[in-house]
Amino acid sequence: MSNILVTGATGGLGKAVVEQLLKNGGADQLSVLARDPAKATDLQAQGVHVHKGDYTDYASLLAAFAGVDKLFLVSGNDVHNRVPQHANVIKAATEAGVKHIVYTSA
Ligand SMILES: NC(=O)c1ccc[n+]([C@@H]2O[C@H](COP(=O)([O-])OP(=O)(O)OC[C@H]3O[C@@H](n4cnc5c(N)ncnc54)[C@H](OP(=O)(O)O)[C@@H]3O)[C@@H](O)[C@H]2O)c1
Incomplete structure (x- = not known):
């Protein structure tokens, strides 16, 4: 398994994704x-x-994404600000060398 980071894992969708991934084992390669x-x-x-x-x-994102191969980005729920927020996440992921981003739309 690649190193995978899931955002929004304290919420409904992100937590369900993490629980599904944990069924395959490899918690050590999973981060949130x-x-x-x-x-x-x-x-x-x-x-x-x-x-x-x-x-x-941005700095927190860059630090969190170090060594991550795949990012599961759950859309934020601040509807007026989520476009710049998501752009921030994608920019940091790119800078950190993340190879694959999965994005769930609003
Ligand atoms: N495409 C679809 O059909 C569909 C269906 C349902 C939902 N959605 C979308 O999916 C998203 C998640 O839904 P949900 O039901 O899982 O929502 P939720 O339970 O409210 O969870 C939202 C998650 O995003 C995190 N979050 C919000 N703003 C953040 C920020 N600025 N930085 C970091 N994390 C942030 C929250 O963290 P905290 O715990 O700190 O608040 C929480 O973990 C929503 O945007 C919703 O619109 C899409």
Whole structure:
């Protein structure tokens, strides 16, 4: 399995994606981005790497995406700002060398 990072994993869709990926094992190759890591302690307990980050914080995104091959980007729910937020995520992923981005639209 590649190194995969899932955003939005403290929400409904992202958590479902992580749970599905965990069925294949390889928690050590799975990471998530969380604004509040305390909301992802259940995932951390299963061996998933939790990175604190926000779509609005470029440096946090760049740090979280280091070594990631594939990114699952869950669309943000701040409807007035999500286009620049997603652009930020995609730019950081590109700079970090992420090879494949899966994006779920609004
Ligand atoms: N295409 C479709 O048919 C379809 C269907 C349903 C939903 N959607 C879209 O999918 C998205 C997720 O749905 P959901 O039900 O999983 O929503 P949700 O439960 O509200 O989860 C949203 C997730 O995004 C995270 N998030 C929001 N803003 C962020 C930011 N600035 N930086 C980092 N993370 C951020 C939230 O983190 P926190 O826990 O910190 O808030 C949470 O983990 C929504 O945008 C929705 O519009 C699409």
